[in-house]
Amino acid sequence: MEQAIEKSRLQRFLDGDLWHSFKRNPVAIISFIVTVIMIAAAAFAPLIAPHDPFNLAAIDIMDASVPPAWQEFGDPRFVLGTDDQGRDIFSTILYGARISLIVGFASVIFAMVVGISLGLISGYVGGRTDAFIMRIADIQLSFPSILIALLIDGVARGVVPKEMHTDLSIYVLIFAIGVSGWVQYARTVRGSTLVEKNKEYVQAARVIGIRPLTILWRHVLPNVMGPVMVIATIHLALAIITEATLSFLGVGVPPTTPSLGTLIRIGNEYLFSGDWWITIFPGVALVILVLAVNLLGDWLRDALNPKLR
């Protein structure tokens, strides 16, 4: 009998308003499908990609700058053409999206962990701790986030020994993008925490004697996660763009591990010599990915908080 009353998580989700709103929103469905396809394509790149752009033995310089297959001088082996070194553009996009997504997700998670922790502490403890954390956030907000990412990247290059640059550059990138984005989370979480900590269920936990860290983890955190998920989705799109921007500027991942940003940069040099495909296709892939994630984030925001419309 108890089993009959107890609903599974899946059942509760399917009954819930979120799933209902998703079902009725074609934009959300399409962007969700596109996002899933792109993530899957990137994740299974070694299986899908017709060529391995990192296998130097398989790359032939004679295949350099081949236009897309449907154009004159096109080669059916290279559907979207090749770059200046003879790498297949389609395969490189798959591998590049992989780096972009890894950096995007990792830096979002990093920013979330830092931002949520500081936001919870700031809101719950209050007083001078709160003032201190929030002033740092204010100071950081007065710089453009790309500048902060550049700054961290630059400092890291100065500090880390030269021979480790290639190995560490992706971690530095994640750290730089993550640090430049934590403020959003901290502010939102702090605001929700201020509301939640005065609710009676938190006071009830305090009357029982539950310690502050447990209260934050068990009671406050689950109740402030709604808006955080919305920011995280929108931030993911932003992080991917930031990564592409940094790589485009040449301070991101090294050219040997191409991300979408590096591909666009490489193609940019050949744009005026007529080899448009090297830069356009990675650019389109980036736009589609970011647009899909962004639309998904917009839908999530509307669905979770109809008043924000």
Next chain:
Amino acid sequence: MALLNINNLRIEFPSRHGTVVAVDDVSLNVQPGEVLGVVGESGAGKSTIGNAVIGLLEPPGEMTEGHVLLKSEQIDTLSLEEKRKIRGRRIGMIFQDPLTSLDPLQTVEQQLVETIDLHLKLGEAKSQERAVDLLRQVGIPEPELRIKNYPHQFSGGMRQRVVIALALCAEPEVIIADEPTTALDVSIQAQILELMRRLCKDKQVGMLIITHDMGVIADITDRVAVMYHGKLVEEGTTEKILGNPDHPYTQSLISAVPRPDVRLRRFPMVNYIEEEGERTKDLDLSTHWLGQARDFDAVEGPLLSLKNLVMTFVTKPAFLKRNRIMFNAVDDVSFDINQGEVFGLVGESGSGKSTVARMVCSLYTPAAGEVNFAGTDLTKIKSQNELDYYRRQMQMIFQDPFSSLNGRMKVLDIVAEPIRFHKLASSNQEVEQIVMDLLDHVGLGAQAAVRFPHEFSGGQRQRISIARALATRPRFLICDEPTSALDVSIQAQVLNLLKDLQEELGLTMLFISHDLPVIRQMCDRVGVMKMGKLVEVSATEDLFENPKAAYTKELLDLMPRLDKLSHEGLELEDA
């Protein structure tokens, strides 16, 4: 033909979980100069009727059957534009919250003159004259001067008078008042109701007044219609309905109203309302975990003794301590609570009674004074672990059942949390068994454990709160307005439950309320607080019969008179 006729009204709210019938086959009529009360508990559909009459039904609600006639003219089929013309001109409206019914950016004059000119086309000068005259009629002193003021410059009661003036300004034939005094203090409520009744008689206006409050009904109405789950269960003269109700729902509703004049042993006949059943399983407390001997120290003298308690809040924060502006929320409060006693703390909002409760259970640290519990001054204890021993002995039940339970946790985990934290049971299996017994004991049934709080009604949630508070096996329970967010019949059930538990478990209680009739039903002794100070402490019956402090007398005089209500079936407490 009456002034306003509502015939066979049916209103449906379609939703994706099925259609909700908010109002089902309701017929009412209002004569000129008559006040008809529509009474019912939340969800009874009473406000929906009012909204349907003025054509402001909130989507997706729709009238599927019946019609509304104003002086024999059908008004529910009119176009939006025509309905708009009737609103304000022929049907006036008074809503619950006077602050939100007035435009804060316009002076009272602008709002009144605009409305008068729009409906009566008198021209500016005449409209202005009429506006001043209206304010005089609703009892606003110096109307010529006050008319230039903005809404925020009026007090709550005065603001509601302005709203009434606004409702009257086009000389409507009917006035719909939806909970017109719920947001006001009791003293102001009496004046406003008197005013509304007089205006209604003088101008031969028909009034439909929607309320949940039997006091309002007793004060102002000529006839009453009782609503229950969208249906009209009984209608008749006020005297008849209050004094000699026929329908069992009306009878149980009236018997559940806490009386200011007598003390009941228990509230009778409250089972009509379909909450989950009363006790489903009785526990043998001599053997059950809940009743087992507790390892608390025996106490000589009072269990709780407060000495010169002071609490200060910062009203203007500043970085440096000396620049802060402080305010004494609780100022030099001392009282004792004996073992097994229910001590009431009564006062208006802002009197500091909740702050006292929060200091007792260490949520706030007092600025000065002692909180002696079982002979130990809790304010002197620094170690959390040592404090846990005392926390286990005292628990608190909060006011708002919707925010006092964490919506992300199952009821099982909510009630089990204190047991697990204080390690009061040896195995997880035992914890679950105890939780289910507790839920059974508070009348919810063990199946409640696997559900989430949002699946329960307010009264049921309050039962979950009570189960959680009992889960540490406390000997002292603090109840902070435990029923003020509940409907009157649910309130009666919860108060009955608290009374039973108190007797069974020999609990000592601090019971906080702003509601004197409730205090009279629950408490042995009462303390009266005003602006952070304790003005009187007396035995309950003494307080009600011979109040000592002037402020207590004032509070008692403001209580709604409910002499008209039927006393049938009430069990009085033996004196």
